[in-house]
Amino acid sequence: MQITLGPLLFFWPKKQVIAFYEQVAQSAFQRIYLGEVVCSKRREMTLSDWLALARMLQVNGKEVVLSTLTLIEAESELAQVSKVCANGEFVVEANDMSAVHYLSKAGVPFVTGPSVNLYSAEALQVLHGMGLKRWVLPVELSFDHLQRILARLQALGIGDLETEVFSYGYLPLAYSARCFTARNDGLGKDNCQFSCIKSLSGIPLATQEGDALFTINGIQTLSGSCHNVLDQWQVMQAEGVSAMRLSGHNADIIRVAADFALAMSNNSGCGTGCRTVTQDGCCNGYWFGQAGVSQSGP
16 A cells, blocks of 8 residues: 655645655655646746656656646646646646547546546546556545546456545535635735735635535535544455655654554554544545535544
């Protein structure tokens, strides 16, 4: 079972991004996803900067994947996706179908992220024929749903498709043409003044009762609590899942990965790696076929 680090969802200053990935280079993560996936206006890091980080991580023994934008609204953003897909060095994670188009047209193997709506083995079969080598389960699907998909893939004779599960972090729930972070500052999206760089872990949004509900991150809406199914690693492994994705909201994610790696090496069901580093508690409802905000089990 591989421990992977998903793309950074938040907008951090360039120096902080570089310092973070220098720590990641010495961490327990085995595969790292790099790139801007939320908003094309976040330009602290250029494609050249991401490629430089990718090469540094690769030298340190990490597998690197470049991730593309999720919501495409302009020709300039489409061009940005095209450049990532044509990088020529690293495998690409497609987060929308335009990236799938570019990658399949180029005849290169690719990965799909959790935002690509792959809900059936038949949909995976189509993309597998186009070059899909690994998919990340959409975050809203349950373990039971995953079991049915994997069983059907075997029946279709597709045994070489890798499966990765988003297992820890704030869940990416939705993307919008509007920027909620800018709106919170009384600004429009076109004149956002990069408001989200002032909220390095997003803006928490609570219910009237004070319960964590969502986290606002520019045009992206995340869960208000940290999704955590790290204690399900043995169940996933038994079903053939090959990787568990952790998503970082601060540098503490490196400690979580180290604790989790230790728990797996000791063959323990949960271990210290299942503790959350957030103040908002955990949720795991989607995994058990319940409301995503709910928490089941210990």
